[in-house]
Amino acid sequence: MGVPSFYRWLVKKYPKIVSDAIDEDKGDYKLQVFTPTTFDQVFNSIYEYIDRLFSIVRPRKLLYMAIDGVAPRAKMNQQRARRFRTAKDHQMAEEMEEKLRKQFEKEGKTLLPKEESQVADSNVITPGTEFMFMLSEKLQSYIRLRMSENPAWTNIKVILSDGNVPGEGEHKIMSFIRSQRSSPGYDPNTRHCLYGLDADLIMLALASHEVHFSILREEVLSPSNQFAHTSSLKNSLHKAETRSMKSRGWFKKHPWKKSEVESVTQVENLVSCDVAGLTVNKKQAYQFLNVWILREYLALDMEISSSQKFEDDLERLIDDFIFICFFAGNDFLPHMPTLEIHEDCIDLLLHVYKKEFRNLGGYLVDMQKVDNKKGAYIKLKRVEKFILAVGQYEDRIFNKRTQQRERLLKRTLSKYKDAKEYENEDDLDGGRSPDVVASSDVVSVDQVLTNTKELKQKLKDHIQQQSDLFKNGGVRTDKVKFGIAGWKERFYKEKFSAQSPDEIETIRKSLVVKYGEGLQWVLLYYFSGVPSWTWFYPYHYGPPASDLKGLSQLNVKFQKGLPFKPFDQLMGVLPPRSSHALPKAFRALMVDENSNIIDFYPTDFEMDIDGKRFMWQGICKLPFIEEERLLTETKKLENTLKDYEKNRNSQTLDRLFMRFSGKREQEKVLCCRNRVASEKVKGAIKMDSAIEGIQGTLHLMPKDLTEDDDEKVECARNNLCLFYEINQAAHHGPRLLEGVNIPEKTVDKEDIVETILWHENHGSSSMPSNRFHNQRLKKTDNNLHCGSQNPTPAIISKGAGVGFSSGRGKSSRAHQVESWNNFPKRDVSKPGSFRRGDYGRIEDFRISNQRASTSSRIISNYGPRPVGNPFWQSRNVRNEDWRSNKQWTSGPGPCWRRDDRESSDQTRRPNQSFSGDGGRGRGRGWRAPGT
Template identity: 85%
Template sequence: MGVPSFYRWLVNKYPKIVSDAIDEDKGDYKLVDCTLPNPNGVEFDNLYLDMNGIIHPCFHPDDDNNVFTTTTTFDQVFNSIYEYIDHLFSIVRPRKLLYMAIDGVAPRAKMNQQRARRFRTAKDHQMAEEMEEKLRKQFEKQGKSLLPKEESQVSDSNVITPGTEFMYMLSEKLQSYIRLRMSENPAWTNIKVILSDGNVPGEGEHKIMSFIRSQRSSPGYDPNTRHCLYGLDADLIMLALASHEVHFSILREEVLSPTPSSQLGRASALENSIYKAEKCSLNEKPSVKSVTPTGKLVSCEEAVFPVNKKQAYQFLNVWILREYLALDLEVTSSQKFEYDLERLIDDLIFICFFAGNDFLPHMPTLEIHEGAIDLLIHVYKKEFGNLGGYLVDMQKIEDKKGAYIKLKRVEKFILAVGQYEDQIFQKRTQQRERSLRRILSIYKDAKDYENENDLDGGISSDIVAPSDVGSVDQVLTNTKELKQKLKDHIKHQSDLFKDGGVGTDKVKFGIAGWKERFYKEKFSAQSPDEIETIRKSLVMKYGEGLQWVLLYYFSGVPSWTWFYPYHYGPPASDLKGLSQLNVKFQKGSPFKPFDQLMGVLPPRSSHALPKAFRELMVDENSNIIDFYPTDFEIDIDGKRFMYQGICKLPFIEEERLLTETKKLENTLKDYEKDRNSQTLDWLFMRFSSKREQDNVLCCRNRVASEKVKGAIKMDSTIEGIKGTIHLMPEDLTEDDDEKVECERNNLCLFYEINQAAHHGPRLLEGVNIPEKTVDKEDIVETILWHENHGNRSIPANRFHNQRSKEPDNNLHYGSQNPTPAIISKGAGVGFSSGRGKSSTACQLERGNNFPKRDVSKPGSFRRGGYGRTEDLRMSGPSMSPSSQTISNYGPRPVGNPFWSSPDARNEDWRSNQRWTNGPGSCWRRDGAESPDQTRRPNQSFSGDGGRGRGEAGERPGLEVLADLVFNLFDLEG
């Protein structure tokens, strides 16, 4: 499910579910006394960490809003992870349990997505490296010296997969970290810590939910246990709802709109070189104390860049979300109907699967950024009386006949959604065509302007500039320039509409015959009979997938081996026959870590495997070499950006793969066998008394070496958690003093949850329901996307529900002191202040040959409080007599706040604007009061509300306009 899209939708519709976290950690966890009451006003019992949401930003700091910028070694990654955990711990301050869950081997249903992502990442990195090499040669011809390329252990993020050496080392490092914290930090003394590492099968968030379900179904469980789960996956919200635990919060960083950045690894490596040169090459002594388990002072090469304390954190409170849902999911039925909020919530979770999940390709009908969830809820409420009741009954989840899902009702529901298909496709097509016309106009005029002014974006191969070797500052400046050019090029290349291109759209959804074209283009079906055969197969497999995902969310993995065998999902209107399904899943067993690596890694990442396994990927004589294409098709039909394309990789054939890997297992070294093993969770706890310590240690010394022997059931009324522990001997060396000291006070065991008990999807007896804080007026009602003339589902009652935004007539959303707009004759009011401002002074003082705007024709009035807009048309090389002043209406350069308006793409005036090479016009920054603040077309400001990019003197060629177009037309909403 689209992470930022879903979270943004949820917060916009139910604004009170989010509260800002109070964060007292200012850079050193030791300065925060976590034994004191939580300043957030809630004392949490358990903190769960979805560790992959921590590992990734510490490993590859290439996203714009990442907080780490110097990582080149595994040790630096580990140190950053320690600090990240310390920071989160200081915010939540758990009193009973800390659970760290790292992704283990995933079910086959997830491997298809993992495989596509990793192959795409490898391909993007290869393209980025080739481009960097070209840029370096261009800089060399110009005589610009650069910092050399730097080798990095973290250049391939694909090693963040179970079974790699990195993940094996991470588990060992985290074990040492936990022991140290429990020995030195009083806030860790009385809690238990569970580490579920990459050798424990299952996705991190689902291992957490399995633990919660097991505790919840155990005798003696406190129904008022307060849970806090950290992670960024949208799945976490649905999983929290599926737990039916009231006292549940999700902690996450405040989400900013991310830019796909799998190709930016090379730019990140350049950032590392720059950082080290600035901090270490100039004889500066290291001053950063690394957060290592030993607490030693490290060198620049080892230092960790501290967590960004300016990053805001938020709590999403599930009990408030439940209040909203109780009000928003009001349904009526003419039949006998018993209102049940818990079943309504279960139905909501289920219908959201249609909008996207990690196990099935999304349906072409529904996109979250097009208000898909609004539509699903609308249809559910509208059709509930006709459906005959709830869609699922998760209390019957153990029913072998599948009574937990009402397939006839599900079929009626999704076919009702399919009735909106043509309207959705037609609007999507109209929006695409309208945006294409605007883009083509912008690129054509930009190219004309570039040609007429002889602005060449390339670097002549015949010109060699004087060398600047010898200047340290100049080398750093050059390398920064190279890094920025690389980022700009990557961004430009990912845009399929660059340079006026229009991409491809073979299916043409919304135009008569689209369904036949869909099956022809995506499945190579040529006849009606072939189409029907494929349709039935899609319905069967998609229906199986819906049931698989439902069971996965509520009870755990129903089958380790099942997967959806197509690259595309069916249209909603074609899901006829769902009610005929009779699905029985075979549980099977998870892959071993090396088998999964063979299933998801591309040949470029084969270094993460032992040599013998590596050969299966790269040797042309390998029996499974067809699983590892060095190049592959990316279906970008109807897409705007490369990252939206579908990787059409061959599916892994399990039997063939396992036959080959099994032959190689006897070649593995001992530590490689450990990497390839499947184990249990680690449980860390401190001895509560000397007697307990002596008894446990005595028992442990009698245990055989096998890890699964010596099992002891845990009593939740005594230990606080329920499950089974497996005692084991410890391999302590005499020279490992630190570890010995920790073991004298701490106990480390293997822990296994009890799977037998059934999880009841109901509120538990004795739970205290918080006082209600939400009423009907707090729900932001929206207009369905396909019925609205804009790009998104627009709030219908926005004036009643603005938490941090001003009403529409405030032109600066979220701004405390917006600059008032000054309207000139012949000009209109745009979205930002200053768009209608007179620029006569600019014309007099800077009368240059720049693109001009003629504002002679009166415009039209638009709804929504945005004011008057002008219809701008080219009138020739001179100003119209009726236009006494020229307003700065031109397309805004990179980073202008004007484009941040959510409705900016929908204004009519831009469709007729033209660039002309006439005298007298210039661009002005918002609120500019003097000619010195005026922006020329070949100049950009770095201070536009914190969003500007570049330095004065940059030219406005296609690479700059590409950034403009990114904002103008974004199919992802």
């Protein structure tokens, strides 16, 4: 879902939902520090990545690998805008690079030549391209090989849903889960783990109403991460720059001496890494987002005060949470000008929801009625009241936004002016003449690499400067001026060309209708699948929240339609610059001036940057694809396709891979194969969950093995691969299934922190400005021990200086040690007695000759947790497998230990001894337990 900062907001507000993933595999997986330039290099990297994820999750029954296929039309508009923007960014970067290369050449600086790369255009990662078709074939071979050689793959089934299967990858997986969940014999305690970075995975996991659900993702919010201490805007800017520069091809073989070429090969990647800010040989850390803990947080945070009229229903509260988050942003509707995720708009949505719940009349959606054709699953009157209540905060939000913008503009322009003056002074002092040439024809490899590094850094700096409109005069184009009287009239005039009040009202009503349709489309998409393949939102802008009057009058009915074919989608989303990814006959439709649809593919287009600071925040105002015109032209060319291209343009089913080793398994699978073959006239048979373990329909697939492909034949001898189709779910009930075991609760009311609304807070964040919230995203000790040379021990002994590992320190004195007596006592006889304030809280003493003062400092906020992988804690109802463990550990900070020698009412204080190195200790002193 298009909410880039949603995960950051979620973890910041609900920190316990995240736990570190423990990699049981001792293999030394390192972060890749090179940019692949060939398809084979990309494929090998993918194999290694899947192996790593497999070793972390260790699936026992099924591995479902889903690649994005053709997306619904509602998503294609966003894909089209992204790809056109990417092509434009690449073009600008290439032009600037060429200028810099000429400048360096004039200065006599030798550079590494550019290299032609197969993956220079990231737009090839779109269904229907040659790259995606090859990826599917390579993954099929990879699966067969792993099932034949790796014991961990032997007893599981693998489903591969490639780019020729319509649908977004995560939604194909969720369709499978919904199908299994509604089938007889389904185990309600099945554990699911979904990998991915997209925020919509969290929404989909919640919408499944499966308790034992976790999301695996790379750790991106750690303080050790290169973007940890930057704002969300800076992070997004860096990502935009990186996206514009990646896979551009910097290095190429050059007729130097052999030794020089070897040197370049060894260090050229380090140049790329150094410029990009990556750490060589850094092990990538992973985290689990545990959905069952998120459910606990939502139950407490969205709690409605008791009333006889309304009964608490956690499942409906969760459904409402998912729905109101759609207003913060999604991939199918443009966001409202009222709400911005980096302004913590979800806090505002939750605040209004809880405040207005009684006035609304109850819950906003009822997904138990999702199959109701009259739209009873959404209460439009309540939704209208809710969003209009949000709209009452518009003026205050816009006013604060304007104030912040003005302050930021003044600071930025002041710094920029000072920097310009400094540059002018340097120019007056004189510098190196651009006409200076190299003094020798022989240039060392080190110098070439240094020059290339300098070129890349200058290119990066230029892109960053050009992206910041505050430094380029773009701020003067704020025509709407939200928050200033008359902003609504200016909004409709500038964005929709409405001149009169009647035109404004006509546009407003149309926006309400289309936006209301979009809300229902997204809701159905997340809970039951694609409601319509052809529907899309026909505007570039969303309406203000206060203008959504009339939602309750809508009566929406969707026509299911059919998905585009892969080549049709490519024609709908690719820019002319990426026409090389299409068959030759189709390319002419994009680039030929006589093409009947050439107007769909402008080489230059308007970027609306009105009121924006960065270029990447601009809106691409591209013409919308007219489906009928497009399909009419592409259908004429289908007969010109070669067989290989026809396969690329086809729509297929998922592939199911099964392995058998023993006689019993062989008989079972062969029986399955014979059943399919014997009923191939009918086209399919239903799988027996008692035999195959999953529900679905099998189809006999065409022979895809050739006699001369010995490797494939050998791998396939003990493997079975069939087309697999999920059964259409009769009804996916948004409720907990009978017999599900609920994990023991780990969240209480003290973990819910009241937040200040963004527009009411004098700072920039709505989160409380205390150290508990600032430090809660720190690494736990698991990551520190595996990735740091100096891991933080479990017990901290203090008294040797001030601050973290700084200062000369002082020897401990009796009156200073006595201050520890005031340290709060804790009852550790029962794990449940821990309070939120106990989790990692210790006292940080400021020692001086006069007195010992204390200041609270948070060292870790993950609190006591079990040894081992928290992902598997949901196996038991009460988690006896780890709750009964007698040794407790925490992240960086104190380690509370209990053993048989401690009575149930015994309390423990932090260690009262200090490490000082004879009064000359440096920083804090560390003492390991038991020493």
